[in-house]
Amino acid sequence: MHHSCDLPLSDTIDVEGTKMGHLQRPTVIFAGIAALAWIPFARSQQKSLPKAPATTPVESIAPPIAEADRDLLFDHRLGYVKYLGHLSCAATACHGRTTDLTFNSFADGIRNNEHSIWSDGPHARSLDTLSTDDSKRMLRRLGATDTKGAIDRTGAHYRNCLACHAVHTNGLSVLTGVDPDDTPARPQPRYESVNCEACHGPADAWRAKHFLVDWPKFGDDTRVLRHWQAHKMIRTKNLLVRARLCASCHVGGPDREVNHDLIAAGHPRLNFELAWYHAKYRTQGFSAHWNEVRERRRVPHFEARLWIAGQLASTEASLQLLRARLARVATKRNMSPWPEFAEYNCSACHHGLASPSWRQQRHALGAIPWGTWYHTFGMLQTPGSEQSAQNPLEHFGVALSSLRDVMQKSVQPDPAKTLPLVDEALTRLRAWSESEDVVRWLSVDSSSRIPANRQASKLPSWLLTATARFTRTASNKDVQLASQIDNWDAVAQAFLYASAMDLSQRDEKAKTGLTTNADGNSVREYLQRLSRRLDSRQSNGGRLGLLGIDFHGAVDKYPVSADLLRVLDHLQPREQRQP
């Protein structure tokens, strides 16, 4: 996958919809999970926002992280669920309007064109992707062929593909993790690309009801949640639910994975970051089918919330995936590879061999850094020891560090010793995700009206403290931590964080009628420079390999640049900034 950093800094909120007023026909072929094309930064357009009407304060609309939603996503006990297919949504009067694919007419509600927009987007092609020449070659390399040499579309390899690339419309969802063949009804399999129901839930129970006046809208109370759960409709407006939903494929899970075998066969590496993937809708020439302008306008610090929800969900999904991998090795049920190289930083091994090299200046010789993409944020929350951990996030950081030490100590970690550490990390992650801080900040229904009052428009202090470690680490004040941000993965994560925070602050300023000052504009410049630098094809005329690794050694180094430091510093509260 190209690490194209077409990032969320590309535009601020545009209430009038002028920027989204035309839907560009996608020119990007959606290859698996990754959008492969670099689309240059869209020009920035600054618009002032009308002040949102005051309604309930943000605290009161925050329900606990919905267990019900989690069950719907991850619980295997659901039993038979009937999927109807995307055509059941496509009526012109419902979601299939094609005459006006813009925000304009229904800026504040249902637009009727969701299906049409979706069908032009990347997810609608996920199944077709499996039939491309590239995919066929991948399957052949994996050995997913029958005795005659044809692609075997019933075997385990192909089922793993379908788990993310398709929805099994006539039977049980692949999403639930239950083998369709085990269902009593055994309907003829009919697969569709990642369609409406893949994210919104199987529509059988709610299709005929969800548009009625008495359907409980987006909401805050238990009654509404129960209602949605009973109808198996997923609350995608809840940021954490959405993050977990995306992560279930874009990171992986117990029943689906992109492992190193798959990557070696040609599948792009998964590099998911929620805010960045949202931004792709703004920068890559296709449109979101939901009203993302409204989200950003209504929810204070929407980008920041999105970012933290993404971090949480990605970390959770990747730990669950690691857990499943370890469990499979332990039971020896199949020849699951262990160690699983996809757990590690690609460039730990795939790097040039030129000497002298900055790699040789680091501490651990010949070790393989683990968790550099999904755990950068978590790893930074290490206070040093269990005793000095002060909050659930730091307790989680301690557990994550112990896990990392075991994963890195040997190139072949002992599954039996590793598994309990993963469990401990997951337990503490859950404790953090259910802590008051996170619940208040993340269980936000993006369709609710949230006031732009002083309280809500400030980033919470715990988030600032947690993320300030990026700056501290990047400026090498903490030697132990500094080693964690000396690779492409970590710098890119820091950059994505910086971009989300920058955009978040801009949005809030715009809402209160403040214009961005010159200081802020230079931050954008730094970010754009960084973005070009992190994109391998930008830095060397598009000639380089996917990770920007070249044996010439020219761009094998991603030092924490002064640009990143400036940006990170700017995101600190004024009094904490570097003089």
Add this chain to the structure above:
Amino acid sequence: MKRPSRRSHISAAVVLLSVGVGICLPVSSWRGVESSERVNAQPAAGGERSAEFKGNVKCFDCHEKPSSRRRTEFSFLTEAQFFRDQEKVEKEELKRIEPLATVSKLSLLDKHAEAYKVLGETELGKQMQEKLKIADYDKAKQCLSCHSNWLQNPRKDGTFHSLPNNFKDGVSCEACHGPSSLWEDPHADAEFRKLLPKTKQDKWKLVDVRNPIHRAEQCYSCHIGNVEQGKVVTHKMYAAGHPPLPGIELETFASAMPPHWRNIREKGHFQFRKEFIEANYGPDWNEAKIAKELPRTKSVLVGTVIAQREAVRLLWHMAEKKGPQHLNYRWPDLAAFDCAACHHDLRTSSWRQQRKAEPYALGRPALKAWPDALIFAVIQHLAKGNPALAERGRKKYASLIDELNIAAMKKPFGSADDIRDASDPLVKWLTAIANKVSSRACTNENAIRILKELCKTEDAFYPDFESARQIAWAIQVIYAEVDAGYPEFTPRKLPPSEKTDDDDVKVFQEWRDGNRKTAVDNAAKTLGIQEPGLVAMLALELRTGQQYLVEKELRRTLTAASKYHPDKFKKQLMLIHKKLER
């Protein structure tokens, strides 16, 4: 070790246990001493003396400069000239008037003489000491085992001889020829030439480097690695900065030392030549047979078989046992695998993904591929053009190497037990093959057959960079030997009044740049592989002289490796094939 293309059409179902090229072997060649046996050969308890390192000083007495008393037909007696430190030579030479002579002499200085110096005096050496926390590299066995004369022959209890006095001379005479305390006296006698090499080895511990098998073992103990001798570059050492060990082609690397010896075709007449031939080649060898022999081609063939064997043995030993304490590796040590298996560019639809690999091998650290690259040519050579015999040999080898690949790649890093089980028969088979190649004549007819085999380009044949280098080097050496033959060498004789101190070196240089180098250069021109052809594509040229330090040359090689594509290489091979047909 993997060449899936050729293996793929060989069904694993047919495992020929008792037939095949390797099996119809002479039961025991007199030259067939297995490495482990030789290395562990100890002086018998009591009676026999143990050999000790004496240092270069004695060697230099005779081998630095021929004198009127000594005759130079058998050896140039300038050998020691090349085993000196460039800095010292420069200091000496600057006092003199002939800077040109200095330059030419410098280009002949052997890098092995700097082996010790690089540990402490280069930036990289210092960096590695710091990273590996080596306080005193004069005591660091893991470095000195290869970078000095040390540790050649471990004692029976696994300990090593004490540090020889001259260990700071780097890899010098005794590092290859063996500790000299026993043989330094007898070997100066011309009568010594009449003796069997095995006698010299057993009685005096003189290593038989004239035999390509033992020569290869000597070189590869460092250039590939040898657990028994305590010579292993671990992954930690690489990570600290040790340059990657490139795939070695025995004859090409030897030519770049530069060679301080002449092979039997290059030597003119000398006292006891007949007896020497019989002792070293076998009682059935005579001048007529030697006149058709291609010693360099044979060296390539034997070298590649022993390279594969030593690579397998290294893998096996690293997987199975801890080795001497100073090595301090833990299985899986990544150094046992192919560097480029992991350290490669990441591109979609790269040639790496186009290779037809077994599904089990996908995404796994692979074994080194380069020692495998020429084995099929060796089998073709032994089959003497008999297709059925060649096919049997191929199948046998394919089944053995398949076993090993499965053992090492079925899961990441394989299983030590399976690796041992698969290595053992493979090592035995390779030893048998090496003995067979070594004892048989290698003629022009054989060489041409080998060349054609090497130029074959099947569709599914995707050699990696190092394998391609092996193939190209082999073609270069073999073609040069076939093409140029061995014209008689007559050095210019200067009247005594014009003779200078450098003349002995000039004689050597004349020989080296005359016959040997011209032959290789001409071969490159004829085959069209000179710049910017294969030579540039594969960074084939190995530069002689201490000014070309390994880590500086590395960048050139890595750049070539980064740009390498098998299709381009195969295209060149096809062109060469066409030229050979003519």
